[in-house]
Amino acid sequence: MAPFENYFSGGSPGGDAPVANFTANVTSGAAPLVVQFTDLSVSNGNCEERVTNGGFETGDVSGWTITGTDEYRGEATSSCKYSGTYALYLKAGDPEEGTFSASQTIDLTHVDAITFWSYLGQGAPHVKIDNTDVVTDIYDFSWTEHTIDTSNYSGNHTLTFYLPESSPDINFYVDDISAVSGGITAWSWNFGDNATSTEQNPMHTYTSAGNYTVSLTAANATGSDSEVKTDYITVSSGGGGDAPVANFTANVTSGTAPLAVQFTDLSVSNGSSEERVTNGGFETGDITGWTITGTDEYRGEATSSCKYSGTYALYLKAGDPEVGTFSASQTVDLTGVDAITFWSYLGQGAPHVKIDDTDVVTDIYDFSWTEHTIDTSNYSGNHTLTFYLPESSPNINFYVDDISAVSGGITAWSWNFGDNATSTEQNPVHTYMSAGDYTVSLTAANATGNDSETKTDYITVSAAAQVDLTISGTVNTVPASAIFAREPNAVRIASVKNNGPDAASNITVAVYASDVANGTAPVNTTTIDSLASGATSTVTLIDPTIRNLEGGTVTYTAAVDPANLIAETDESNNNKISAAKSVKYNGYKGKGIYWDGGSNITTQHTYDLRGDVVSSTQPEDSYKSVGWTDRTETWTAGDLPIPRTATVEKVLLYVSYNWDQTPGGLPNLTATFNGNTVMLGTPYMDKSNFGAYADYEYGLYAVDVTSLFDPIGNNTLVTTPNTGNKNALYPSTLVVVYSDPNATRKQIFINEECDELGYSKTSYGTTMEEATAYVPFTGMAIDTADVQNVTLYSFVGSAGPDEGNLIFNGNVVATNAWQGTLCTASAQIFDVTSLLNATENVAAVQSTSSGGMVVLQQILVVEYDDSQN
Incomplete structure (x- = not known):
């Protein structure tokens, strides 16, 4: 990484430096200790510094210039806000009354973006900088964040949220307006043991005992900031144990961008039955390593007739309860062993498991193969593990398989998705936005060590189809002059169009009525089989809602691909709203x-x-x-x-x-x-x-x-x-x-x-x-x-x-x-x-x-x- 001073020339370029911060998944443990560090640094330069009253927390509209009539204009409201106490409420009535707006002059020097949250934009709200629209036709039926690129602006400019004259009866809420500057571009870690890193979220292994001071310096184009945590990591002498074995899978390995992939960690802690438990899988076909008690007729043996995995399993059987106890036992070193795991089948209510003379599992009811876990984290040294059938257990068939001593639980995961993106989650979801073949790696770590699994060209992503679905016509009732009481109503959606160069298929079209679930649930849907580039289709859906009495109005909203199942170049133009329709009795029908x-x-x-x-x-x-x-x-x-x-x-x-x-x-x-x-x-x-x-x-x-x-x-x-x-x-x-x-x-x-x-x-x-x-x-x-x-x-x-x-x-x-x-x-x-x-x-x-x-x-x-x- 270039020295931090190389990021600046001729003094500070303006804007705001970041605030450095970080955390770690573990801060103490035995060597070798694997620590996953996570960057928590944030860019500075928020709405309080560049936008006056951008969160409207004063309960008024101070800092903003409001236009509109007394009845229809802007105000601070607490009835609907994204965060805090208040939000800006712009409302319009008669379109002949003019434009309704809230504006403020802002210094955009070194401001990368203006962000804001909005709600209930009924198709007409706009945002402009100076006299140029930068956001148009907002359709936000839930709180939605918008971002305006301002990286090419400098000096003072006027930001305006407005409702055009053609927007009657609109309720438009805006909140958390922020000027964002100085995205973090560089990180410098010092782990206190002469090791460093320039990754954003590095994983580091401490191999020696001691107390370690960790520091992070985060930088952007404006400046830098450092966070130092003294004696943050404490490492004790290692206690033995085994590192994990990394492995993973994915729900899909190929598809069209954007491709969302669910990765699943399959890593396992090492220290299996072959190392601590002799013949825990009974793969030799006998019971080597185990001490068996019971008569010749009723005792334990290795059987192939019923097993969990491999070729054989242990079969304990009991007959006459006067004969005695039937058991299989083995002495196991439990030093550093977190748990004993085993699978069992057909325990008829009597089988037990004990360590030394203490029952640790009783009354097993396994009518299918079931895994059991015995906590052994408090044991150390040699102990006797026994699977047994008490004297009171006649005619029992008890199968046991895959007995393992598990040590070193995994505590950290580090993923590299092959597109410069990483994650520290155990089972992350990652979306690939561009076509290509991607090599994926996972490093899994516990208190003992770590292991990595790399799968070359594991994910194949093809280019997304260039599709842009919209409604270029109108949404209207049939006939267009009213909605009829006491019957279903037809809604015609004219010219559903594909503006993109590629074809689209299985296109869902939904229609919503304002008086049904507040317009949030569709009253009907249909599917257009396909639309070639430039093609249109007009569909008519039936609103089955019965409105028994006339009076009031209903507005219909049509949405193309409402669940966003089709990747589009523009997702913002999929909705179209009808004019408000009066509910009427139909006089041309039988009275x-x-x-x-x-x-x-x-x-x-x-x-x-x-x-x-x-x-x-x-x-x-x-x-x-x-x-x-x-x-x-x-x-x-x-x-x-x-x-x-x-x-x-x-x-x-x-x-x-x-x-x-x-x-x-x-x-x-x-x-x-x-x-x-x-x-x-x-x-x-x-x-x-x-x-x-x-x-x-x-x-x-x-x-x-x-x-x-x-x-x-x-x-x-x-x-x-x-x-x-x-x-x-x-x-x-x-x-x-x-x-x-x-x-x-x-x-x-x-x-x-x-x-x-x-x-x-x-x-x-x-x-x-x-x-x-x-x-x-x-x-x-x-x-x-x-x-x-x-x-x-x-x-x-x-x-x-x-x-x-x-x-x-x-x-x-x-x-x-x-x-x-x-x-x-x-x-x-x-x-x-x-x-x-x-x-x-x-x-x-x-x-x-x-x-x-x-x-x-x-x-x-x-x-x-x-x-x-």
């Missing part, structure tokens, strides 16, 4: 299912009589667009034919409308029927509830005009808009129920409601099954045996031509059935005789296009066969 408190088209009137029902809807040209001034609709006697023998039971006037935007939420109309003002009452209503026409309402008035109806003349409805009325009117319908003794018996169900439907996966987020209005007919049981005809009159606005399916009791009756236009509200007639049930009859009107249709009143007529009575 009875997809609205809280919504209703199906339910039965409001029932009749069981001899008679019939007739209806008439005004023609298409009666439709009035928004801005209409008045309307007169007339029904002649011919439109509503009623027999002279009939009696009118009920007359219902149905007035329906669409595109209502009248202030107050209801049409403002005056209606006269046959010259009499009628009260329209409260309408049945529906609306799409999202998108461009979210609040344009549809409705149906049902008015009883029985007392005003003329059964033999004309009937006239005049409708006039009042101030502020703003809607369009569908043609109106009159429905007349009459009794007639000459007619057949009929049961009549009249159902009422207003349910807007629209089918489009992309525009409305609906399937045909969802864009369905259900019509349950209730209130009367039906005698199906005598039924002659069953007819359904289904009134639907804006239906046709060739639009909508009719389903009855789960059976498709007709497809593309309605033949009206955008301006009609008339009935389509269906024969459902063969599909009738005695109870629980349900019709379903299903939308088949994105044009939309409005389900109105529905009439079911069940006619009986009089000839059966």
